[in-house]
Amino acid sequence: MRKTPPCASVFRRDPELGFLEWRSSLIQGAPFGVHTHDTVSVAVVRGGSYALSCRGETREAGPGSAVFFPAEEPHSCNPLPGEAMDYRKYYLAPAWFEALRLELAGEPAAPPEGCIADDGAARPAVVCDPATAGAFAPLARALEGDAPAGEKLALLRVALRRLLRAPAYFLGEGEPAAEREAVSAVVRAISRDPAETIRLEELAEASGLTPSHLLRVFRRSRGLTPHAYQTQLRVNLAKRMLAEGAPIAQVALEAGFVDQSHLNRVFRRYMGATPRQYLLGARP
Structure with missing residues (x-):
């Protein structure tokens, strides 16, 4: 019987491309619950297939697929039973991505954008097009080699232009406007301060709903409770602090965790790696 390889993730950053982080991952089982990223993200599947759940909808994505998520979009993605998923994921600073999107939208005779809905909002989307996914391969080779920063940037722009031009399937259409605003x-x-403790009653007052109604609406829209969403934002905060060089113990306290052990458990559940593994896998 063929033995399935263990899960592994390697994170990378480049000081010359401060708006970008990427990782290579081999994942099996179901290590990820519902989570978000504070960045725009693009996952390119190289091997295996996985089930992607977002906005109350589940869809499969296999080799040759590219999956796009706006920042702060809750989702889960785990390999199908018995499969190991091999993929690369690119994390982009939202402000940088928006500037690029507006620039591309202003190009002469620009075709409709694949991952941008008709109302101009970025929406979670799946692009099942091997040519689009393949556009990220030269970028990956440049990022993992010694290519000049200008070449890496040019390849990134080419890949994203291809992604934004490709036909896409939007996930979770039709959310009621009133619930979306709540x-x-x-x-x-x-989001104002993820480390601060905020009671459900305060959130209900902010939304204009009762606490029980808010829990139902929020879970239906985001796939998790307000408390779980706040935990995810704390993980995102911890990730930024770690990338900036803060000690793990300090990060645990300032990001709203009880202690370092608590941070380790939660960070691994959401990121597929401990804080230390995240740091060790990040190239200076």
């Missing part, structure tokens, strides 16, 4: 109000309240 959820947005709660997201804004939590």
Whole structure:
């Protein structure tokens, strides 16, 4: 019987491309619960297939697929039973991505954007096009080699242009406007200071809903409770602090965790790696 390889993730950063982080991962089982990223993210599947859940919908993505998520979009993605998923994921600073998107939208005779809905909002989307996914291969080779920063940037722009031009399947269409605004109000309240403890009653007041109604609406829209969403934002905060060189113990306290052990458990559940593994896998 063929033995399935263990899970492994390697994170990379480049000081000349401060708006970008990327990782290579081989994942089996179901290590990821519902989570978010504070960045725009693009996952390119190289091998295996996985089930992607977002906005109340589940869809499979296999080799040759590229999956796009706006920042702060809750989702889960785990390999199908018995499979190991081999993929690369690129994390982009939202401000940098938006500037690039607006620039590309202004190009003469620009075709419709694949991952941008008709209302101009970035939406979670799946692009099942091997040519689009393949556009990220030269970028990966440049990032993992010694290519000049200008070459890496040019290849990134080419790959993203291809992604934004490709036909895409949007996940979770049709969310009621009133519920969307209530959820947005709660997201804004939590995002102001993720490390601060905020009670459900306070969030309900901000949303204009009762606590029980808010829990139902928020879970239906975001796939997790307000508390779990705040935990994810704390993980994102911890990740930024670690990348900036803060000690792990300090990160645990300032990001709202009880202690370093608590941070380790939660960080691994959301990131697929401990804080120390995240640091060791990041190239200066």
